[in-house]
Amino acid sequence: MEINKKKEKDVLVVSVSGRIDAVTAPDFEKNLSESIGAGEKTFLIKMNQLEYISSAGLRSILAIAKVLKTREGKMIFSGLQGPVKDVFKISGFGSIFTIYDTEEDALKQF
Amino acid sequence: MDDNVQSIVVPAHLNSLQKSVAFVSSFTRKLGFDSRRLSEIDLCVEEVLVNIFNYAYPGEQGEVEISCRSGPEGTLTVKIVDSGIPFNILSSDDPDISANIDERHIGGLGIYFVKQLMDRVEYRRENNKNILSLINNSAAVSRPVDK
Numbered sequence: 001m002e003i004n005k006k007k008e009k010d011v012l013v014v015s016v017s018g019r020i021d022a023v024t025a026p027d028f029e030k031n032l033s034e035s036i037g038a039g040e041k042t043f044l045i046k047m048n049q050l051e052y053i054s055s056a057g058l059r060s061i062l063a064i065a066k067v068l069k070t071r072e073g074k075m076i077f078s079g080l081q082g083p084v085k086d087v088f089k090i091s092g093f094g095s096i097f098t099i100y101d102t103e104e105d106a107l108k109q110f
Numbered sequence: 111m112d113d114n115v116q117s118i119v120v121p122a123h124l125n126s127l128q129k130s131v132a133f134v135s136s137f138t139r140k141l142g143f144d145s146r147r148l149s150e151i152d153l154c155v156e157e158v159l160v161n162i163f164n165y166a167y168p169g170e171q172g173e174v175e176i177s178c179r180s181g182p183e184g185t186l187t188v189k190i191v192d193s194g195i196p197f198n199i200l201s202s203d204d205p206d207i208s209a210n211i212d213e214r215h216i217g218g219l220g221i222y223f224v225k226q227l228m229d230r231v232e233y234r235r236e237n238n239k240n241i242l243s244l245i246n247n248s249a250a251v252s253r254p255v256d257k
Contacts, residue, residue, distance in 0.1 A: 013252045022160045052149060055220035065211050068139055083149035091219055092207030100148055 003031050009110050011045050013103065017049030020057030027059035036064070040072030044106050048079035050077045061093070078106045115149055117177035122192060124163050130176055131156055136187060137178040141186055150227045151188070157220030158190050158199070166194025166240070175245045184248030191241050192219035199224060199242065 001014045001024040012035055020028055032043065043064075065075045078100040080088055088094040098104035118133050131230035134155045136255055138148055155176075175191040204225070205218040224231060230245040 011139060014154070021127065021131075021156055022124060022163075052152065054160075055216070055223060056152055056156075056160065058219060059216040062211070062214060062216050086150070087153070087204070087223070090207075090223060092209075095208070096210055096214065106138055 001028065003028065005035065008044075009108055011042045011044050011107060011110055013044045013046055013107075015046040015049065017051075019052040020050065020060070021052065021054050022056035025054075025056040025060045028057065029063060030067070031065045032060075033067070036067055036071070041068065041071060042075070042110070043068065043075045043079045044103065045075060046079055046103050047077060047084055048081065052086050053084050055091070058087070058091055058093060065097070076100065076106055077110075079104050085093070111178055113181055115177060115179045118173045119173050120176050122163050122167050122172040122194070124160070126174070127150050127156065127159060127163070130159055130174075133256070134175065134178055136181075138186060141180055141184065143186075143246075144249070147246070147249070149188070151244070154224045154228055155188060155190075157224050158244070159241060160239075161196065161197075161220060162190070164198065166192045168195070174212065184250055186246040186248075188244040188246075189241065190244070191239050195241055196230060196235050198235070200231060200233050206246045 001016065001018040001020055006013050016028065022084065068075055076098045079102060080099060088099070116137055126144065129212050131152050135148065135152060143151070168173060170192055172192060177189045179187045179189070181187070193202065199221045202218060202221050204222050205215065229245045229247045231244050232243040232245065234241050
């Protein structure tokens with residue numbers, strides 16, 4: 001798993017690639033928690049390059065989303081592919097989060 | 111095609127996850143499943159193993175045996191055996207997948223994936239072991255596109 005971050009207006013764009021499994025999910029969660037600690041409130045998680053996510057990854061996403069909500073922040077997603085898209089659908093995450101096709105579409109909302 | 115079986119035994123610890131999934135992948139990749147199905151199998155194997163790693167051997171060390179078998183009709187069976195506390199994933203409750211962010215609890219999702227994605231799941235408790243089989247129809251059998 002690799003994480004790259006950049007700032008677009010008030011949005012922190014987090015590109016995550018590779019695999020978020022039970023081994024890498026804690027690193028993902030820690031990385032995003034640090035950004036929350038640094039005052040970031042709006043996260044766009046860009047998943048074009050994410051090949052795989054398991055329930056451990058979803059657990060981390062939910063944990064971060066809950067913290068953001070208490071701080072009036074939010075987390076949105078773009079570019080879900082193949083298995084990642086399927087996992088979001090089966091888990092219901094596709095309904096509880098806002099998901100855009102592309103980063104551009106997502107950023108237009110701000 | 112005769113039955114082909116391969117197995118490994120790993121410590122029941124999160125450190126074994128990537129090796130275990132790689133072992134199953136190297137077997138399933140030869141069977142003609144498409145990339146989506148291969149990824150679903152990886153996912154279900156991870157979910158079952160992580161559950162065992164976290165809960166099967168509270169406060170002690172243990173092992174997990176993983177066997178892959180391809181049958182004469184191209185059926186794939188991944189059998190996962192541990193000697194930990196009895197646990198039948200088939201008897202666990204499904205999570206509420208319609209709850210919103212505040213109400214949502216994450217527990218049970220991994221097992222739910224296994225029940226949703228595998229063609230058949232069988233559990234038995236035998237000689238103080240949990241024996242779980244994840245069974246997948248041949249890659250040649252057509253499957254619903256949007257299961």
